[in-house]
Amino acid sequence: MRVGIVGFPFSGKTAVFTAISGVPADHLRPAEENLAAVHIPEPRLDLLEKLFKPRKRTEATMDFIDLPGSREGEAEKAGLERHLATLRQVEALLVVVRAFESGSVPPHQGSVNPQRDLDQLRDEMLIADLAICAGRVDKLEKGIVKATKDRDLLKHELELLLRCQHALESEKPLSTVVRPGDEEKMLRSFGFLTQKPVIVLVNIGEEQIGRPPPLRDPLAFDTVAVCATLETELIRMDAADRPAFMAEYGIRALARDRLVQACFQALGLITMLTANPEETRAWPLPKGTPAIDAAAKIHTDLARGFIKAETVAYDDLRAAGSLRDAKAAGKVRLEPKSYIVQDGDFITIKFNV
Ligand SMILES: Nc1nc2c(ncn2[C@@H]2O[C@H](COP(=O)(O)OP(=O)(O)O)[C@@H](O)[C@H]2O)c(=O)[nH]1
Numbered sequence: 001m002r003v004g005i006v007g008f009p010f011s012g013k014t015a016v017f018t019a020i021s022g023v024p025a026d027h028l029r030p031a032e033e034n035l036a037a038v039h040i041p042e043p044r045l046d047l048l049e050k051l052f053k054p055r056k057r058t059e060a061t062m063d064f065i066d067l068p069g070s071r072e073g074e075a076e077k078a079g080l081e082r083h084l085a086t087l088r089q090v091e092a093l094l095v096v097v098r099a100f101e102s103g104s105v106p107p108h109q110g111s112v113n114p115q116r117d118l119d120q121l122r123d124e125m126l127i128a129d130l131a132i133c134a135g136r137v138d139k140l141e142k143g144i145v146k147a148t149k150d151r152d153l154l155k156h157e158l159e160l161l162l163r164c165q166h167a168l169e170s171e172k173p174l175s176t177v178v179r180p181g182d183e184e185k186m187l188r189s190f191g192f193l194t195q196k197p198v199i200v201l202v203n204i205g206e207e208q209i210g211r212p213p214p215l216r217d218p219l220a221f222d223t224v225a226v227c228a229t230l231e232t233e234l235i236r237m238d239a240a241d242r243p244a245f246m247a248e249y250g251i252r253a254l255a256r257d258r259l260v261q262a263c264f265q266a267l268g269l270i271t272m273l274t275a276n277p278e279e280t281r282a283w284p285l286p287k288g289t290p291a292i293d294a295a296a297k298i299h300t301d302l303a304r305g306f307i308k309a310e311t312v313a314y315d316d317l318r319a320a321g322s323l324r325d326a327k328a329a330g331k332v333r334l335e336p337k338s339y340i341v342q343d344g345d346f347i348t349i350k351f352n353v
């Protein structure tokens with residue numbers, strides 16, 4: 001899971017990266033891409049640790065990428081095209097727009113205007129996709145002239161891409177026109193930006209904390225208001241000192257936790273839980289994953305020799321107090337390969353190889 005942080009220069013992208021990762025700006029390489037693997041907090045593993053006393057606890061991680069700043073002369077753009085190779089490969093975008101005032105940090109185009117910046121960023125995303133789309137359409141149109149055996153496939157792709165091109169030209173993001181399933185799969189390798197889920201982060205000043213975000217992006221999965229600089233202090237301070245500090249400012253949850261959660265949801269993921277004396281672990285899975293694919297994630301042997309997925313919902317396990325009691329209460333099911341894993345399922349794959 002990779003999330004790219006994008007926005008105009010001085011919108012606070014690097015501050016957001018620090019607030020998420022805890023890595024201070026002076027530890028980053030300013031001219032390069034910086035990546036942080038952030039743990040996804042999974043408190044449900046506490047119970048499994050208690051019950052199974054495993055040697056290891058493994059939470060899932062999410063990668064956040066901070067892109068280097070613009071070159072001179074490029075400041076009018078967010079630089080999406082320049083970073084396209086990286087951005088095509090991320091699964092979600094964290095779009096940072098600036099709402100904080102500051103005498104010392106020059107705002108984009110001379111004034112603080114988050115809605116204008118968001119609109120411009122959306123345009124830049126459309127244009128970047130349009131370039132990819134038009135390039136491919138051109139190639140396909142040339143390719144189709146030759147009578148090759150995959151001509152029908154190419155034709156099909158061309159139709160889809162022409163529809164995409166038309167949507168982009170009408171300023172519609174591809175997420176609103178591409179159907180999930182085959183179409184989505186066919187386009188995946190292009191890494192279109194407007195097909196990716198977006199979380200908008202409005203970087204607010206301290207005085208704006210507690211107020212509703214100054215804007216909401218109806219196209220985004222979520223819009224969150226965060227004071228990035230304050231959060232960089234919060235993340236760096238002793239965990240014991242945080243609650244008092246947060247209470248003083250009226251901050252209910254760390255931006256890191258809010259953002260990781262929002263991205264997790266935006267990516268359409270759920271969590272499967274496993275435990276044995278060796279390890280307890282949280283596994284992110286796309287919604288709708290069948291037990292056989294979940295087993296393959298853990299180990300190919302488990303999929304190959306799959307017999308049943310012994311499954312109990314986390315809440316049932318907690319209520320019962322132990323796996324044995326959950327079994328006695330009839331809460332433990334033996335599910336087949338086709339069973340669709342649900343969020344919070346505690347699963348043990350029964351297999352035979
Ligand atoms: N007052 C204030 N300054 C901020 C905030 N977020 C970032 N800054 C400052 O704005 C400048 C640019 O931030 P930076 O994260 O480097 O922006 P980037 O170019 O988008 O990576 C830095 O001096 C930050 O300290 C904020 O929420 N409030």
Ligand SMILES: [Mg+2]
Pocket residue numbers: 013014015067068069
């Ligand atoms: Mg930066």
